[in-house]
Amino acid sequence: MSLPVDDLARALRFYRDGLGLSTPGIDDYMITFELPNLSLFLIEGSQYQVYLDRAGIERPTGSVAGGCVLSCAIATRSEVDEIVSRAAATGGSGQPAGEQDGSYVGYVRDPDGHLWELVHNQRTAEAAG
Numbered sequence: 001m002s003l004p005v006d007d008l009a010r011a012l013r014f015y016r017d018g019l020g021l022s023t024p025g026i027d028d029y030m031i032t033f034e035l036p037n038l039s040l041f042l043i044e045g046s047q048y049q050v051y052l053d054r055a056g057i058e059r060p061t062g063s064v065a066g067g068c069v070l071s072c073a074i075a076t077r078s079e080v081d082e083i084v085s086r087a088a089a090t091g092g093s094g095q096p097a098g099e100q101d102g103s104y105v106g107y108v109r110d111p112d113g114h115l116w117e118l119v120h121n122q123r124t125a126e127a128a129g
Contacts, residue, residue, distance in 0.1 A: 001070075002041040004048035004059070005112045010091050011042045014110050018090035019083060071117040073124035077104045080118045084108055087116075 005011040015021050021033045029047040033040040074080045084094040087108035097106030103121035
């Protein structure tokens with residue numbers, strides 16, 4: 001999965017220090033995070049456009065925040081709360097987590113407006129165990 005970002009250093013701080021993801025750091029114009037069964041690439045905006053051009057797609061103008069919701073299964077309620085707190089402290093924004101449809105859910109936005117849903121429930125607890 002690839003997401004465009006305006007400032008790689010700012011994105012690195014949020015994703016590494018806020019969300020707690022591991023990475024070797026910035027490599028030219030992107031940051032790579034290897035997650036279980038998923039690679040996340042944060043790509044500087046002008047370089048992101050190169051990929052869109054190859055696919056024949058124009059980049060939307062203005063904010064596309066909420067254009068998709070990136071959901072993550074989180075092992076514990078306290079971990080959801082910790083991530084929301086760290087996200088806000090590292091350049092993102094969040095709202096306090098709460099109960100929603102039998103799950104404990106928090107939402108954070110990265111500095112570029114990409115929306116993350118952090119979900120803890122019985123299934124996520126069992127998967128982490």
